[in-house]
Amino acid sequence: MKATQALHNLGQSLWLDTITRALLDSGTLERYIRELSVTGLTSNPTIFEAAIKGSADYDSSIRQKTQAGLSEDALFFEVALEDLRRAADLFRPIYEATGGTDGFVSLEVSPLLAYDAAQTIRQAKALHAQAGKPNLFIKIPGTPEGLPAIEESIFQGVPVNVTLLFSREQYLAAAEAYLRGLERRLAAGLKPDVPSVASVFVSRWDRAVGDKVPAGLHNHLGIAMMGRTYKAYRDLLESERWRKLAAAGAKPQRALWASTGTKDPKASDVLYIEALAAPDTVNTMPEATLLAFADHGQVSKTMPRDGGDAEAVLAQFSQAGIDLEALAVQLQKEGAEAFVKSWKGLLEQIRQKSAQLEKSS
Numbered sequence: 197m198k199a200t201q202a203l204h205n206l207g208q209s210l211w212l213d214t215i216t217r218a219l220l221d222s223g224t225l226e227r228y229i230r231e232l233s234v235t236g237l238t239s240n241p242t243i244f245e246a247a248i249k250g251s252a253d254y255d256s257s258i259r260q261k262t263q264a265g266l267s268e269d270a271l272f273f274e275v276a277l278e279d280l281r282r283a284a285d286l287f288r289p290i291y292e293a294t295g296g297t298d299g300f301v302s303l304e305v306s307p308l309l310a311y312d313a314a315q316t317i318r319q320a321k322a323l324h325a326q327a328g329k330p331n332l333f334i335k336i337p338g339t340p341e342g343l344p345a346i347e348e349s350i351f352q353g354v355p356v357n358v359t360l361l362f363s364r365e366q367y368l369a370a371a372e373a374y375l376r377g378l379e380r381r382l383a384a385g386l387k388p389d390v391p392s393v394a395s396v397f398v399s400r401w402d403r404a405v406g407d408k409v410p411a412g413l414h415n416h417l418g419i420a421m422m423g424r425t426y427k428a429y430r431d432l433l434e435s436e437r438w439r440k441l442a443a444a445g446a447k448p449q450r451a452l453w454a455s456t457g458t459k460d461p462k463a464s465d466v467l468y469i470e471a472l473a474a475p476d477t478v479n480t481m482p483e484a485t486l487l488a489f490a491d492h493g494q495v496s497k498t499m500p501r502d503g504g505d506a507e508a509v510l511a512q513f514s515q516a517g518i519d520l521e522a523l524a525v526q527l528q529k530e531g532a533e534a535f536v537k538s539w540k541g542l543l544e545q546i547r548q549k550s551a552q553l554e555k556s557s
Contacts, residue, residue, distance in 0.1 A: 199493035200486070204233035206495060207475030209298050211236035213454070213482050214243050217253040220282050232490050235290050237283050238302045238357070238395075238454070238480045240335070241535055244276055245542040248549070258546065259553040267550065268543055269306055275546075276303060277327050284329040291331040296391055297447060302357045303327065304335035307535035310360075316345035317352075324354045333357035333393065337532055338370040346370060350377025350390050359454070360531045361396045363524035364425045367451070370394050371432055374449045378441050388446040393478055396425050397455040398468050400527055406460065409516045415463045416509055417518075419471045422453060423499060423506030426474060430501045433476075452478040457485045466493040474499040 200210055212225070212234050219225045228234040248254045254275055261271045283301045291299030303323060309316045320334040336342050336349065337360040349356050350373070358370040371394060378388040401418040409417075429451045432438055442448070456468040456479055464470070465488045472479060473495050481489070510520060 198232065198490050199495055200232045200234075200490045202495040203469070203473055203479075203489075203493075204235070206473055206498065207477075208473055209235045209450075209478040210486070211238055211300075211452075211478055211480035212486060213238050213456075213480040215239045215279050215283060215301075216247040216251070217279055218251065219483075220279060221253070225283060226286055228486070229286060229290075232486060234486070235298045236287060236300045236478065236480070238335075239276070239280065240304050240359075240538070241307060241542050242538040244272070245538050245545060248275075248542070249545050255549065255553055258549050262550040262554060268546070271550070272542060272546055273303075273323060273326070277323075280332060281327065281329055284327075284331050287331060288329075296330070296389070297450075300331050300333050300355070300357075300391070300393075301329075302333040302335050304359065304535070307337075307532065307539045310337045310339050310532045310536070311341040313341050313343075313345040313348075316342060317348045320345065320349045320354050320356070321352055330355075333391075335359045335395075337528075337535075338366055338394070339528060339532060340369075343369055343373045346373040347377040347380075350374055350392060351380045351384075353381075353386075353390055355391045357393050357395060357452070358449075359395045360528050360535075361394055362401070362527045362531075363396075363421060363520070364428045365521070366524060366528065367394055367396055367425050368428055368432075371429075371449060375437065375441065378446050382441070382444055388441055388444050391447050392449040393452040394429075394449055395452040395454040395480070396422060397527070397531065398422055398453055398472070399455045399457060399459050400531070401523075403459045404523060404527060405513070405518055409513060409518065413509075413512060413516065415458075415460055415467060417513055418468065420506045420509035420513075421520075422472055423503040424510065426451060426477075426499050427501065427503035427506070429477075448476065450476060450478055452480060454480055456480070457482040469493055470495070472499060473497070 287299035305319045335357045338358045398418040453472045469489045
């Protein structure tokens with residue numbers, strides 16, 4: 197049995213953290229679903245920037261949409277949705293078979309809106325309607341300003357992938373927004389069955405402290421932070437507040453481990469996949485990591501429900517001078533800034549392609 201199948205059997209969903217038109221056109225994504233137990237997919241501005249810049253696969257689509265009068269972000273979202281609708285259709289049987297728990301793809305709102313709740317709410321609703329696929333998540337950053345947008349979007353029935361979470365506290369704030377959205381739906385006589393995932397980023401923790409802690413602590417911070425977060429996740433699912441919502445038909449907002457590609461070349465390329473195996477969660481991984489795990493990964497243990505030794509490990513980082521709370525805020529801020537940079541690069545790439553294609557047509 198492949199390690200990917202074993203992880204799937206454990207109850208963890210394997211999602212691919214990339215999308216390209218070539219992945220769809222070649223049948224590779226379909227093969228990953230069939231052979232590697234991939235049951236979902238995520239995207240972000242960085243992924244699309246690389247996909248459009250690195251090939252001519254999108255030229256025809258960009259040309260057509262430019263000639264139709266589209267530009268900038270409107271053109272991008274149309275191009276992105278062409279890919280994501282196709283992917284959503286491939287995952288639709290999984291979505292149906294799991295009762296709407298799995299089989300999702302994700303599209304992110306403009307990163308420029310990370311600190312603008314009102315505009316995020318409007319764009320999230322519009323993009324989900326534009327996509328026309330029930331198994332498409334709209335990604336909204338879990339920044340303090342994004343939390344009201346998450347709550348309102350859930351209330352309005354928009355499936356949300358909360359992104360840019362790093363710590364237990366940030367996860368719990370996102371979960372609170374989700375719960376409030378569901379409770380408002382119940383109070384309004386609506387079904388509380390709007391799906392969501394909470395994406396907590398892993399590897400950026402270790403990259404941030406790599407040269408600031410003793411060698412014995414290298415590549416341990418991200419896993420320990422996820423252990424702490426996983427305990428909070430399990431505790432929430434056992435709470436009376438959640439049980440009331442579940443009894444009314446609500447689905448758990450599953451914890452999703454993001455940024456799980458190993459950044460340290462000295463560490464195992466499947467470090468985070470093996471360490472974060474846990475039922476009722478999602479692991480979204482880069483293509484190279486997926487293939488590496490399928491080739492030589494092992495599923496030998498699962499994450500302890502109580503966090504295991506996470507707190508003891510985190511105490512060592514605190515003793516080494518790492519302010520975990522401040523670093524979580526910094527990482528979220530840097531993550532939002534990185535997506536803005538990629539977004540601007542993406543739009544510039546589209547402008548250049550549009551201009552070049554118009555000249556050659």
